Amino acid sequence: MLDLNGQSANLEANEAQSADNAVKILPSYLAGKWQTSNQDLRTVYHAITGEAIYQVSSHGCDMKAAVEFAKKNGSQIASWTFHERANALKQVASYLLERKEEFYTLAKATGCTRKDAWIDVEGGFGTLFAYSSLVRRELSNETALVEDAWIPLSKQGNFGAKHILTSKAGVAVHIDAFNFPIWGMLEKIAPTLLAGVPCIVKPATEGAEMTQAVVKHIVESGFLPDGALQLICGQTYDLFDHLGPQDTVTFTGSASTGQKLRAHPRFNQYSIPFSMEADSVNSAILTSNANEETIDLFVREVFREMTTKAGQKCTAIRRAFVPAHLLEQVQNKLISKLQKVVVGNPELENVTMGALASVKQKHDVAEKVKLLSQDAQIVVGGHLADFKVEGADANKGAFYPATLLVCTNPTQAKYIHQVEAFGPVSTLMPYQNLQELADLVARGEGSLVASIVRNTDDNVEELVAKIAPWHGRLHILDASNAKESTGHGSPLPHLVHGGPGRAGGGEELGGIRAVKHYMQRTAIQGSPNVMTQIGHSWTAGAEFFEDRVHPFKKSFDELRVGERLLTARRTVTEADIVNFACLSGDHFYAHMDKIGAENSFFGERVAHGYFIVSAAAGLFVDAAPGPVIANYGMDNLRFVEPVKIGDTIQVELTCKQKTPKPLKDPEQKAHGVVVWDIKVKNQRGELVATYDILTLVERA
Numbered sequence: 001m002l003d004l005n006g007q008s009a010n011l012e013a014n015e016a017q018s019a020d021n022a023v024k025i026l027p028s029y030l031a032g033k034w035q036t037s038n039q040d041l042r043t044v045y046h047a048i049t050g051e052a053i054y055q056v057s058s059h060g061c062d063m064k065a066a067v068e069f070a071k072k073n074g075s076q077i078a079s080w081t082f083h084e085r086a087n088a089l090k091q092v093a094s095y096l097l098e099r100k101e102e103f104y105t106l107a108k109a110t111g112c113t114r115k116d117a118w119i120d121v122e123g124g125f126g127t128l129f130a131y132s133s134l135v136r137r138e139l140s141n142e143t144a145l146v147e148d149a150w151i152p153l154s155k156q157g158n159f160g161a162k163h164i165l166t167s168k169a170g171v172a173v174h175i176d177a178f179n180f181p182i183w184g185m186l187e188k189i190a191p192t193l194l195a196g197v198p199c200i201v202k203p204a205t206e207g208a209e210m211t212q213a214v215v216k217h218i219v220e221s222g223f224l225p226d227g228a229l230q231l232i233c234g235q236t237y238d239l240f241d242h243l244g245p246q247d248t249v250t251f252t253g254s255a256s257t258g259q260k261l262r263a264h265p266r267f268n269q270y271s272i273p274f275s276m277e278a279d280s281v282n283s284a285i286l287t288s289n290a291n292e293e294t295i296d297l298f299v300r301e302v303f304r305e306m307t308t309k310a311g312q313k314c315t316a317i318r319r320a321f322v323p324a325h326l327l328e329q330v331q332n333k334l335i336s337k338l339q340k341v342v343v344g345n346p347e348l349e350n351v352t353m354g355a356l357a358s359v360k361q362k363h364d365v366a367e368k369v370k371l372l373s374q375d376a377q378i379v380v381g382g383h384l385a386d387f388k389v390e391g392a393d394a395n396k397g398a399f400y401p402a403t404l405l406v407c408t409n410p411t412q413a414k415y416i417h418q419v420e421a422f423g424p425v426s427t428l429m430p431y432q433n434l435q436e437l438a439d440l441v442a443r444g445e446g447s448l449v450a451s452i453v454r455n456t457d458d459n460v461e462e463l464v465a466k467i468a469p470w471h472g473r474l475h476i477l478d479a480s481n482a483k484e485s486t487g488h489g490s491p492l493p494h495l496v497h498g499g500p501g502r503a504g505g506g507e508e509l510g511g512i513r514a515v516k517h518y519m520q521r522t523a524i525q526g527s528p529n530v531m532t533q534i535g536h537s538w539t540a541g542a543e544f545f546e547d548r549v550h551p552f553k554k555s556f557d558e559l560r561v562g563e564r565l566l567t568a569r570r571t572v573t574e575a576d577i578v579n580f581a582c583l584s585g586d587h588f589y590a591h592m593d594k595i596g597a598e599n600s601f602f603g604e605r606v607a608h609g610y611f612i613v614s615a616a617a618g619l620f621v622d623a624a625p626g627p628v629i630a631n632y633g634m635d636n637l638r639f640v641e642p643v644k645i646g647d648t649i650q651v652e653l654t655c656k657q658k659t660p661k662p663l664k665d666p667e668q669k670a671h672g673v674v675v676w677d678i679k680v681k682n683q684r685g686e687l688v689a690t691y692d693i694l695t696l697v698e699r700a
């Protein structure tokens with residue numbers, strides 16, 4: 001094993017040259033060092049030219065030391081707040097974006113067109129940006145996440161609970177597939193790092209050059225603590241033997257590898273979560289009375305999924321279901337589009353589809369197509385011998401023709417529902433009725449995604465109910481959303497990506513859900529005071545403080561969580577209700593019609609809920625200019641009891657939570673968000689309304 005760190009600061013110069021074929025060996029980044037080996041080397045070839053481009057080997061790398069380094073050094077990220085982690089990710093994303101052309105250049109060796117590479121490169125950076133802003137928007141600036149409001153467990157309110165999530169004190173190992181070397185890593189490390197957990201990434205050997213280039217830049221950028229991100233270029237060797245009860249593993253790739261890895265005894269021994277995303281025989285469905293426009297949408301979607309990234313997308317459409325009477329029409333339209341595909345070197349302008357990632361993959365797809373053709377007839381492509389490749393040698397590169405099969409008897413078929421040919425391959429098949437369609441879709445035994453392409457007035461409720469349990473995502477496309485749809489094949493940061501059964505049973509992305517996968521949820525029982533301490537958020541029933549100075553006169557820094565104002569009282573009169581009705585235009589019978597109100601749920605006229613909210617503001621606001629800049633929102637509003645004519649209301653305003661805001665520009669005045677707990681009570685002390693208001697308050 002070679003430790004490359006002592007030799008040169010420049011990683012390029014650090015890349016050792018293998019003696020036998022003089023291609024570079026990609027180093028791994030483990031325990032704070034770039035390191036590689038000359039033993040047990042695996043070579044990767046250019047997808048277009050077939051030339052050897054690099055080798056990998058992690059032979060002899062100390063995996064135990066890497067796990068320990070992550071836990072000792074990388075875990076520093078757990079002491080950062082969610083917003084600090086999110087800001088670091090945003091800086092990383094901007095840093096990478098400035099260097100994007102380097103990654104596009106490397107992508108050429110994987111057979112991609114620039115459009116294909118965009119999904120991986122800028123799609124990957126976009127995922128970092130999206131996660132960064134999601135966390136800054138949705139989570140408070142703390143290290144732990146308080147998941148729910150106070151759960152009362154006693155009559156007097158002195159004992160209750162909340163669930164909190166804390167960063168796992170372990171490492172997340174991410175094993176990625178070859179098809180998205182950048183996005184595949186970033187979509188996993190973003191939620192992991194935001195959860196405060198360090199990662200060890202093992203990219204597929206094919207494509208590892210792109211992952212390695214990104215990791216190299218992230219390390220150089222210095223935005224993350226050393227050890228928060230480590231990289232294995234090569235094999236994992238004994239890595240799993242060093243994992244323990246706080247660790248997590250995710251895997252994307254083939255079902256056979258995933259199943260093998262999942263059976264590691266250590267995972268069983270320590271209940272280590274193993275999230276898997278594997279072969280998925282995704283569907284597209286054309287509804288039974290589809291019109292011409294809908295048929296065209298369907299054909300466009302299937303075509304796009306077959307040819308984008310040469311069909312090497314985990315979400316690509318493998319099974320296309322059409323009503324039996326439309327089979328011929330759809331088949332003809334698809335054939336005519338597929339016959340126009342120009343396969344070849346993506347450097348040429350007229351080339352519309354590049355190569356597969358490797359010659360090995362080409363042979364794998366050919367094998368799988370052989371299996372599929374036991375169930376179905378090939379109507380386009382499918383033969384390696386006689387298809388035209390532009391600007392490259394078909395024998396040396398990993399080219400495979402766009403291939404459409406038609407299966408006329410899908411209920412009797414076997415392979416088309418089970419085998420994923422991971423290339424530009426799809427099978428078209430007819431269905432007779434809704435139940436048969438749902439049964440056929442379910443024969444895929446669990447998929448990542450299905451598209452339903454419908455006329456805008458088709459009701460697909462029953463179909464959705466039948467097939468949703470088999471999928472992680474359903475994409476319903478029609479003429480009304482076609483222009484804006486993100487498409488069948490795009491996993492989005494905000495939406496769940498994963499699927500049951502054959503698709504692996506894992507779940508990635510899905511907004512904050514993904515962050516929670518790397519955190520431990522703990523129910524904390526105790527008093528309101530303890531809960532206020534732990535979550536830094538005032539809990540009803542906890543101690544409060546009163547002061548002669550109005551809280552709106554205090555700066556963000558002077559305010560204390562738990563600071564309380566008890567306002568003067570106000571008796572609600574009929575004039576209040578009439579005036580508010582005239583001012584707002586809300587003459588609802590419960591407020592304005594004596595007879596209607598008497599016959600109603602309330603039994604008499606009641607004040608408008610919005611009047612109570614407005615009157616409450618009148619009671620707690622300090623009118624003079626001060627540090628409160630603006631009121632910018634209200635959450636969790638509930639009208640608990642009606643307020644009747646003659647009732648007297650009073651407000652308790654308590655400082656619940658404080659979050660400093662980062663400055664967008666240095667000219668801006670420093671400020672933070674203060675959340676106030678508002679409780680409006682009547683003369684009997686009964687709660688009539690409760691809500692939170694959010695104000696922007698200047699810092700001292």
Ligand code: NAP
Nearest residue numbers: 176177178203204205236253254257277278279314420422
């Ligand atoms: P694979 O052979 O299962 O490899 C997936 C990942 O696992 C790679 O990083 C691979 O590293 C690693 N790996 C393999 N054996 C391992 C071991 N014993 N210990 C630790 N890591 C190991 O899959 P693939 O060749 O990349 O793709 C094959 C098929 O997977 C495709 O044809 C397709 O059907 C499916 N696939 C599915 C998805 C999806 O998201 N649903 C995505 C891509 C591929 P090395 O590359 O170094 O072997």
